[in-house]
Amino acid sequence: MATSSIITSPKNMSTAILIRVDQSGQGDYTKIQDAINSVPSNNSELVFIWVKPGTYREKLVVPADKPFITLSGTEASDTIITWNDGGEEGSESPTVNILASDFVGRYLTIQNKYGKSGKGVALRVSGDKAAFYGCRILSYQDTLLDDSGRHYYKNCYIEGATDFVFGNGASLFERCHLHSISEGNGAITAQKRESPLKNTGYVFLGCKITGIGGAILGRPWGSYSRVIYALTYMSGVVQPEGWNDWGDETKQKTVYYGEYKCYGPGAKRDKRAKWSHNLTNEEAAPFLNKTMIGGRSWLRAAPTQFNKTSN
Structure with a gap:
């Protein structure tokens, strides 16, 4: 499967720029989306966004022009991204939208609490070459849009x-x-x-x-x-x-x-x-x-x- 644009790969795959998200204010950002927004368009370096434990009530988008981002907690049980959205258009409801290529998600809970009322996507993955390790993905109808x-x-x-x-x-x-x-x-x-x-x-x-x-x-x-x-x-x-x-x-x-x-x-x-x-x-x-x-x-x-x- 071809990707929609030419991606420049990082020269060094073992070194990443570290961005810390901490609700207590001890990190670089208190919101995950702000950390994602700080990554430049057409990114060509590994970026590791380390999310400290907490419940983050956010609806996230990793845009298509921001590849090579890792979003990582330490344990899925205590690093929770949650939202409450749904309806007939399942593609509009995701708590987390991954549109970029070369994304990695680690040790996160991704949740949509829309419940039994209709389609409520927790995670949408529309970018090529995405990997998820030790994540919890929770909803009722249409939990994971593996798009x-x-x-x-x-x-x-x-x-x-x-x-x-x-x-x-x-x-x-x-x-x-x-x-x-x-x-x-x-x-x-x-x-x-x-x-x-x-x-x-x-x-x-x-x-x-x-x-x-x-x-x-x-x-x-x-x-x-x-x-x-x-x-x-x-x-x-x-x-x-x-x-x-x-x-x-x-x-x-x-x-x-x-x-x-x-x-x-x-x-x-x-x-x-x-x-x-x-x-x-x-x-x-x-x-x-x-x-x-x-x-x-x-x-x-x-x-x-x-x-x-x-x-």
Whole structure:
């Protein structure tokens, strides 16, 4: 997938400019958005925004012209970004909007408290090459708009009731915990791939699925929707049929929904939708590493040296 503009990469990937956000006034800024705003347009240096513990009631945007930003807490449980917005236009509601490429989010809780009234996106990721580590992403309907680009989520907790991972990203979720709070039969994913030529889709590798009611693994927002669960624990919250065609039987012939060596009471395949796939070793192989997202070329280690901002 091509990015919309030419990005100049930092020359030194181990050193970052450090910006501190602290509500007590002991940092460079007291608001996260002010710290983001301080990064120059067409940024070509690593910027590490360290958010001290607290509850930040902000609606954040990382603009497309500000790549190479890391937004990091220390623990997700005590560094909380929260807002309350929603409605039918899910793209308007996100608490956190990532429009830039080469973004990293670490150890944050990102929350939309809109509740059961409609779509309330907590996190929208529309930039290419974005990675999230140890984050908690919380809402009810449409929690994570994994919109477009290549993305990597590791050790994240994602909670919702309806279509709570949705969009048309090419994304790998590794060792993540998906928790359904649907009291009925909610869908975990609604992936929007609309052409067999597009390399998009969601892969859940070594994940865990829990919940309080019933849940299906996915339904097709796009005709060529693609979702794979591999080596994933499925609790009894996963319904026996597993997958749903969203009322359009023609999509049964075009979607690609697969499972590979999943386990737990919800992983039994005897009553699964007949048009879903029980993948062989060979079929699963392309989805068991970072190849689909090209991760080896862009995933980066956290910086080890910091230069303080001049502010």
